Amino acid sequence: MSMDEQTIDTEVVKKFLYVNRKAPYGTIYALESLEVVLISAAFDQDVSLAFLDDGVYQLVDGQDTKAIGMKNFSPTYRALGDYEITKLFVEKESLDERGLTEDDLMEIMYEDEDDDWAEKPSIRIVSRTEMAAVMADQDVVLSF
Amino acid sequence: MKFAVLINEGPYTHQASDSAYHFTKACLDKGHDVFRVFFYNDGVNNGTRLTVPPQDDRNLQKNWTELAEKHDLDMVVCIAAAQRRGILDENEARRQGKDADNIAPGFRISGLGQLVEAGIAADRLVVFGD
Numbered sequence: 001m002s003m004d005e006q007t008i009d010t011e012v013v014k015k016f017l018y019v020n021r022k023a024p025y026g027t028i029y030a031l032e033s034l035e036v037v038l039i040s041a042a043f044d045q046d047v048s049l050a051f052l053d054d055g056v057y058q059l060v061d062g063q064d065t066k067a068i069g070m071k072n073f074s075p076t077y078r079a080l081g082d083y084e085i086t087k088l089f090v091e092k093e094s095l096d097e098r099g100l101t102e103d104d105l106m107e108i109m110y111e112d113e114d115d116d117w118a119e120k121p122s123i124r125i126v127s128r129t130e131m132a133a134v135m136a137d138q139d140v141v142l143s144f
Numbered sequence: 145m146k147f148a149v150l151i152n153e154g155p156y157t158h159q160a161s162d163s164a165y166h167f168t169k170a171c172l173d174k175g176h177d178v179f180r181v182f183f184y185n186d187g188v189n190n191g192t193r194l195t196v197p198p199q200d201d202r203n204l205q206k207n208w209t210e211l212a213e214k215h216d217l218d219m220v221v222c223i224a225a226a227q228r229r230g231i232l233d234e235n236e237a238r239r240q241g242k243d244a245d246n247i248a249p250g251f252r253i254s255g256l257g258q259l260v261e262a263g264i265a266a267d268r269l270v271v272f273g274d
Contacts, residue, residue: 012264012266014263015258016263028185029152029185032184032185032224032225035167035224035256036184036256036259036260038256039255039256039259039260040260042257043257043260045260045263045264098271138189139263140263140264140269141269141271142150142263142269142271143271143273144152144273
């Protein structure tokens with residue numbers, strides 16, 4: 001089948017989960033994952049993000065990259081709410097294993113249009129078991 | 145079933161591209177549709193025609209190109225990831241003022257929207273990475 005014959009049903013809304021497992025710097029996975037996430041927002045899909053293993057470091061507050069000469073892209077996570085990406089699942093065991101708590105993470109908020117634009121936190125701390133359920137609930141899982 | 149394939153690692157260092165190739169070939173041989181193969185992260189390096197692997201080793205780029213030709217397979221290299229890593233087609237080389245291009249036959253350069261679209265269109269998106 002050639003490309004011309006394929007039609008895309010643009011009405012389809014699938015549940016996309018982007019799984020982030022790597023530290024924000026050291027490799028490019030976190031940055032390039034975020035780039036896909038931002039693009040996917042334009043497709044009106046039901047997007048969630050998962051942070052586990054070293055991926056939880058991506059959300060740590062107060063990142064300073066001056067000394068390594070790389071761009072600090074962490075403020076982008078705080079803008080995700082503007083793209084209607086409001087579900088950031090963070091695995092509690094991964095935080096615990098690294099001596100981190102929710103207080104070490106950035107404050108990432110979104111305005112809930114179904115609740116008089118009330119400000120609500122996008123980060124949801126979930127157990128490893130709950131994370132498995134989140135993953136099982138998806139249509140498309142992209143792991144970076 | 146309609147599959148889409150995402151490859152996030154370059155050739156030879158990781159097995160991802162090999163595994164993805166064998167998976168894609170098996171899908172097609174079994175009569176399934178492969179909507180698109182998308183190359184992202186270092187995966188874009190699978191799309192250069194300038195690799196010269198030893199003669200007694202497999203040639204991954206050639207394998208992909210031949211598979212694409214045989215099955216009219218749509219193989220897309222992410223433009224943003226490709227630009228970072230020096231994978232250019234003729235148009236991009238001209239546009240960026242570079243003196244050469246290196247995209248292999250059967251590959252085309254396009255945007256990340258093609259990956260999201262593949263996720264929407266396919267019954268299964270299968271990711272090959274580290």
